[in-house]
Amino acid sequence: MNDTSTPAALPRILLVEDDPTSRAFLAAAAAGTPARVDEADGVATALALSGTTRHDLWLVDANLPDGSGAALLQQLRASHAGVAAIAHTACTEPATTDALRAAGFDDVLVKPLPATAVQAAIRARIGSVAAAPTTRPVWDDAAAAAALNGNMTHVQTLRALFADDLPNTQARVQSAASRGDVAGMQAELHKLRASCGFVGAGRLGDAVAALQDATDDPGRIAAFESAAVETVATWKYRPVE
Template sequence: MNLPTGDLPRILLVEDDAVSRAFLAAAAEATPARVDSADSIHAAVTLGARHRYALWLVDANLPDGRGVELLARLRADDAHAAAVAHTADTTRAAADGLIGGGFSEVLVKPLPAAAVQAAIRRALGRPPGSPVSTDLAALGPKLPVWDDAAAARALAGNAAHVATLRGLFLGELPGVVDRIERAAATGDAESISAELHKLRASCGFVGAARLAAAAQALGTGPRSDALLARFREAARDTVDQAPSPSG
């Protein structure tokens, strides 16, 4: 069903990672909805002052602050919009903090498009859509470099969306790896964690299974040269074995 743009609920999506932002925007638009995107608190507040939204879909951590801080600023002008948070942090403490900060639900990335859409429908009080598909399979020791089935599940089988997001992901990846390498060289654990936090979600959306596992290992527990080397190798394989745009 194609509704006129003016009849669609308007959603403010706030996400600084380009791959995650593209994925979440595509998923939200398919609910259907009209989506405005922002990559920072500053940009989100500007849009919030300009438009009235039915839903705010907000990242927990942004370059210029935290999602709960943004929600408080948006609430000052609108007490009624629904608010859903999204994060790659899997801990209960993170979810509790976001719920305590005023979000009605917390989505943990990566997750399939159907799960995003189901959460949007719940927040807007809409009837459920199609059943939520399964997420990326549990990480194991013999993961493929690229998991096409996982990417297809995440993007509801839309091959064009998979190709587009993979191209964006591969364009961003060298910069991400370089920032992690430089942070590791200086012992900047906070920067490493922040980069890995975003990278794991992006890997899940595009099916970069082996890199996701390496990023997970590097991001949990004591870091070592061996784990960094494993991560570096996985990143190299991800680029070298990237599927062609035509599949």
């Protein structure tokens, strides 16, 4: 039986995306399945990575600066048959998604989309070594209202501040993790968990609590990073009530 508690036991994904923001979002979402993610910004980098590393899935942008996703897929499959492949595109035209499937992609994701949809598509192709994601909402209005005496205007103000600072908090947690600074991680996670309760960031709060219990678990670290990215992304497009 494989030891899924170690990074080597996790599935490995090649993510190809030239836009830095989209690449960061997709990488965090994919890592939260959990999985190890190798990032490439174009065809040349992707081919170089595939030449040295065996991947369980390719997550490929349909349009790249130095070629098309469909052409890249053909080159990848020439050397590595049988690897699952998912395309991602911002084009909503059925003709485009149909063409990508005809080119050999097993699935096509249309951006923008939530992290949970990315993870579901990945799990459908390569399975999961972790439990299915929680169904708790990203933003729990009832919990936030209860914490702040039903004042939703106050809730929304605090949520804006919370979402604005969350990337900084995430970076501090990641830095502490990379240094092996468990005390530093726990201090940041303790403060973040309390803040999640005040603003009703339910799904992130669950990920923080899980990471507090096992700060050296790569799957929980990846799940925390994915939840943080999803929390910020969904706030940006959430109308003020």
